[in-house]
Each structure stands twice: as structure tokens, then as C-alpha cells.
Amino acid sequence: MKYNFNPKNKSIERLFDNLMKYPMQTVEPKTAQSLSRYKTIRMLNRKEPKVVIRKGVVGLKPNVKLRKKGNGFVFDIF
DSSP states (O other): OEEEEOOSSHHHHHHHHHHHHOSEEEOOHHHHHHHTTSHHHHHHTSSSOSEEEETTEEEEOTTEEEEEETTEEEEEEO
């Protein structure tokens, strides 16, 4: 399955650039809260969490690959 994600905030875009290199990142709690409000992230976490968002920690599960496409990102789920 593929999900497209276009962040509107520069700090979230920078976070996803870093998540492509390392699957777990620490961020400010306010940034994690704004990330959880995106519709695509909520759709990804519907049945089982694929993007883990806890108080200042954001991570990707091992079955999720993230790649850059144009101005946004694509989640590939295996």
C-alpha cells in the first residue's frame, strides 16, 4: 500500500527527512502533536500503529519505508 504525505510545516518536513535516515527521532512535543493531526497519519494508524508518536518521540515501524517524491513523501507499507 502507498500513502502520499505533503507536510505544510518546515519542521515536519525536516523531521521526515531525518526519518528517512533513522527510523526514530526526538522532537518537541508541540511538533509531535501537530503531526498527529494530519489525516494521512491518522489513516496509517487506523488498524495498527505504523507511525509511533509519543511525547516527543516519533518513529516508524520496520514494515514501513519512507521515500521522497517531489515536494512530499510516500509511505510504502509491506
